[in-house]
Amino acid sequence: MSLNKVMLIGNVGKDPEVRYLENSGNAKVATFTLATTERYRDRNGEMRENTEWHNIVAWRNSADVVERFVKKGTQLYIEGRIRTRSWDDQTGNKRYTTEILVDNLQLLGRKADNPASQGGYSAPAQGGYQSQQPYSGSPAGQSYGPQSYQQPVQPQVQPAAPAEDLPEDDLPF
Numbered sequence: 001m002s003l004n005k006v007m008l009i010g011n012v013g014k015d016p017e018v019r020y021l022e023n024s025g026n027a028k029v030a031t032f033t034l035a036t037t038e039r040y041r042d043r044n045g046e047m048r049e050n051t052e053w054h055n056i057v058a059w060r061n062s063a064d065v066v067e068r069f070v071k072k073g074t075q076l077y078i079e080g081r082i083r084t085r086s087w088d089d090q091t092g093n094k095r096y097t098t099e100i101l102v103d104n105l106q107l108l109g110r111k112a113d114n115p116a117s118q119g120g121y122s123a124p125a126q127g128g129y130q131s132q133q134p135y136s137g138s139p140a141g142q143s144y145g146p147q148s149y150q151q152p153v154q155p156q157v158q159p160a161a162p163a164e165d166l167p168e169d170d171l172p173f
Helices: 060-069
Strands: 006-012 017-021 027-041 047-059 075-088 094-107 121-124
Touching: 017 060, 027 060, 047 060, 047 075, 060 094
Parallel strands: 047 094
Antiparallel strands: 006 027, 006 075, 017 027, 027 047, 075 094, 094 121
C-alpha cells in the first residue's frame, strides 16, 4: 500500500502561466508557484518564519479556474500529489524538478482578494465546478492565520432526564 497526497494552504507567488497542448486535444495546463509559511518561536522567544515554495501544475478544469480567477497573491487550498520529473538540459546535465499535481483546488481569502470567492468555487481535477455553500473561507470552515486563531468553543451539554422518569415500556429494543 502507498499514499501520495499533499494538502497546502498558501499564496500564489506570481501570475499563473496557462498553456494549451496541441498534441493532447487542446488540453489546458496552468503552472504557478505557491508559498507556504511556517511561523514559530525560537529558543529565545523570537518569532521566526520559514517559507517553502511549491511548483503547482493544474490540468483541464482546474486550469480553467486558475486562468479565470487566480493571480499573484491569491490564497488557495490545494490537494494533490507529488511528482518529480527529470530531463537533460542543453549542456547534457541531468535536471530535476518536483511539482504538485492538482487534484482539488479551492479559492480562499477575502472576497475582495478573489473575484470568484463570492460563490466559493472549487475545481476538482476531473469534472465540473462545485459550489460550496456557504463559502467559509477555508476547507474546514476556519481561518488558519495566526492573527485569526480563536479558542475552541466548549459545547453546552443538557443534563439527561433522570432514569426514574422514563417508562420501562419505551425501551428501543
